[in-house]
Amino acid sequence: MTDTAWIDAAFTSARPQAVGALLRYxxxxxxxxxxxxxxxxxxxxxxxxxxxxxxxxxxxxxVGRNVAIDEVRRNRKQEPLPEDEAISDLEDAExxxxxRLDGSHYRDDILRLLFICCHPDxxxxxxxxxxxxxxxxLSVKQIARAFLVSEAAIEQRITRAKARxxxxxxxxxxPGAAERAERLSAVxxxxxxxxxxxxxxxxxxxxxxxxxCEEAIRLARLLLRLFQSEPEIMGLTALLLLQHxxxxxxxxxxxTLVLLDDQDRSLWNQQMIAEGLALIDKAMRxxxxxxxxxxxxxxxLHARAARPEDTDWAQIDLLYGALEIVQPxxxxxxxxxxxxxxxxxxQAALEMIEPLAMRLSNYFHYFGVRGAFLMQLGRNQxxxxxxxxxxxxxxxxxxxxxxxxxxxxxxxxxxxxxAKVSQ
Amino acid sequence: MLYAILCYHxxxxxxxxxxxxxxxxxxxxxxxxxxxxxxxxLGPVARLLPTTSATTLRKDDPPVVLDGPYAETKEQLLGxxxxxxxxxxxxxxxxxxxxxxxxxxxxxxxxxxxxQPGDRLK
Numbered sequence: 001m002t003d004t005a006w007i008d009a010a011f012t013s014a015r016p017q018a019v020g021a022l023l024r025y026x027x028x029x030x031x032x033x034x035x036x037x038x039x040x041x042x043x044x045x046x047x048x049x050x051x052x053x054x055x056x057x058x059x060x061x062x063v064g065r066n067v068a069i070d071e072v073r074r075n076r077k078q079e080p081l082p083e084d085e086a087i088s089d090l091e092d093a094e095x096x097x098x099x100r101l102d103g104s105h106y107r108d109d110i111l112r113l114l115f116i117c118c119h120p121d122x123x124x125x126x127x128x129x130x131x132x133x134x135x136x137x138l139s140v141k142q143i144a145r146a147f148l149v150s151e152a153a154i155e156q157r158i159t160r161a162k163a164r165x166x167x168x169x170x171x172x173x174x175p176g177a178a179e180r181a182e183r184l185s186a187v188x189x190x191x192x193x194x195x196x197x198x199x200x201x202x203x204x205x206x207x208x209x210x211x212x213c214e215e216a217i218r219l220a221r222l223l224l225r226l227f228q229s230e231p232e233i234m235g236l237t238a239l240l241l242l243q244h245x246x247x248x249x250x251x252x253x254x255x256t257l258v259l260l261d262d263q264d265r266s267l268w269n270q271q272m273i274a275e276g277l278a279l280i281d282k283a284m285r286x287x288x289x290x291x292x293x294x295x296x297x298x299x300x301l302h303a304r305a306a307r308p309e310d311t312d313w314a315q316i317d318l319l320y321g322a323l324e325i326v327q328p329x330x331x332x333x334x335x336x337x338x339x340x341x342x343x344x345x346x347q348a349a350l351e352m353i354e355p356l357a358m359r360l361s362n363y364f365h366y367f368g369v370r371g372a373f374l375m376q377l378g379r380n381q382x383x384x385x386x387x388x389x390x391x392x393x394x395x396x397x398x399x400x401x402x403x404x405x406x407x408x409x410x411x412x413x414x415x416x417x418x419a420k421v422s423q
Numbered sequence: 424m425l426y427a428i429l430c431y432h433x434x435x436x437x438x439x440x441x442x443x444x445x446x447x448x449x450x451x452x453x454x455x456x457x458x459x460x461x462x463x464x465l466g467p468v469a470r471l472l473p474t475t476s477a478t479t480l481r482k483d484d485p486p487v488v489l490d491g492p493y494a495e496t497k498e499q500l501l502g503x504x505x506x507x508x509x510x511x512x513x514x515x516x517x518x519x520x521x522x523x524x525x526x527x528x529x530x531x532x533x534x535x536x537x538x539q540p541g542d543r544l545k
Binding site: 006009010221224225228229234237269271274275278281285 | 439
């Protein structure tokens with residue numbers, strides 16, 4: 001047996017470009033996927049003997065396309081009624097090698113493939129499942145395992161999503177600049193969604209869901225290679241890297257969430273941090289700010305602090321202020337209040353979040369943060385009420401356990417002491 | 424004679440290594456490096472961050488700063504500098520100064536992820 005790991009890696013790496021190009025030829029997701037699968041089967045026969053081709057993606061596109069065209073021709077002989085529309089560009093199939101090797105199309109091919117997956121009609125979980133299956137090439141089994149649902153359920157989710165996008169009529173012409181920018185922004189949001197699906201997992205599932213984070217980072221890097229001058233894509237990639245760099249420190253041995261202040265910073269992945277910092281530095285040079293860049297800049301300030309007390313909270317406060325302007329949301333204000341509590345004290349922070357009470361009345365973090373501020377102010381009775389409400393609203397056992405820790409501390413300490421607030 | 428050994432590989436592939444795989448490769452490399460070091464043969468060693476972090480200064484008149492790595496194949500790698508700068512802006516300024524002294528061609532500016540100075544080499 002030869003080691004075929006390099007072949008798998010080549011398939012994964014070539015997949016977005018190859019399936020994207022095959023989709024442009026055949027204009028049908030199932031045909032494109034099948035053509036890619038067939039090309040991979042041939043590659044498994046040919047590559048171990050002949051060595052890897054110079055450009056694996058071009059090889060897979062060419063073979064995938066030829067195999068699929070052969071198949072249509074064969075079917076035509078059986079069926080008297082030919083369907084010319086079934087295949088676009090059929091006539092130039094033989095002389096298209098040069099075009100295949102030319103990269104001018106592939107940026108839009110990959111973007112289109114990703115854009116199809118984030119169609120607004122698709123609920124988030126379907127978008128994620130579709131993107132992981134089609135673009136990343138994860139198996140149904142892998143996706144089902146990460147989502148903690150049955151393979152049949154994922155299979156159904158993907159089939160439904162495909163049926164929806166088939167009706168959606170995404171145009172195959174080369175997009176104009178405005179449309180390209182729109183697609184890019186939708187795709188960036190989906191990549192962030194995939195990341196958060198992994199990042200928001202609780203301690204007991206964090207390990208299982210970390211492929212979501214890794215895939216999102218891979219897709220963000222892919223986007224950045226296609227759109228090298230987009231500061232928001234630099235920001236997105238930096239944000240994902242800086243957040244994922246903390247993965248090993250975010251949960252303790254029991255799977256309990258460890259807050260930023262309490263994390264063992266020696267467990268942070270310095271290689272990812274270095275890359276994230278370099279990318280945010282690069283993005284800032286463009287002087288075109290945006291939500292991903294601002295969030296990455298906040299993550300960068302945390303990453304730069306060797307100890308929690310070295311954190312530049314004043315700067316973080318300013319950055320959240322900027323984020324409130326470009327992306328106003330009560331959750332952003334809540335996060336800002338945490339920074340404000342460090343800079344100007346819990347009273348100022350509490351005043352800042354009072355107006356959010358109505359809109360965040362069912363939000364776990366609101367009551368966790370509010371309880372922590374009240375506890376710092378020595379208003380223990382009110383703090384207890386807030387913490388009780390937080391526990392009732394907790395989404396995961398780790399969240400509830402964390403608040404219970406605060407409550408225990410309240411019971412133990414009669415004197416007020418500084419509480420750790422979630423970030 | 425000093426020799427520079429330049430490392431080429433598919434960064435997509437190397438980037439897809441797990442942390443364990445990456446550490447294992449670095450460990451095996453360290454064995455070779457240690458031998459060279461004790462023999463006084465090892466100079467500076469650097470591992471660059473991915474090309475997505477690269478910026479390129481085309482030394483045209485006037486010079487142009489572009490995002491991304493140097494992608495042309497008609498020019499050849501003739502040398503390199505390692506400079507210590509506070510941020511990318513400063514590094515680009517250094518490249519501009521060098522470019523003014525020697526116009527034509529391009530400089531690719533890449534952050535260094537890992538650096539061992541290799542002080543034993545004279």
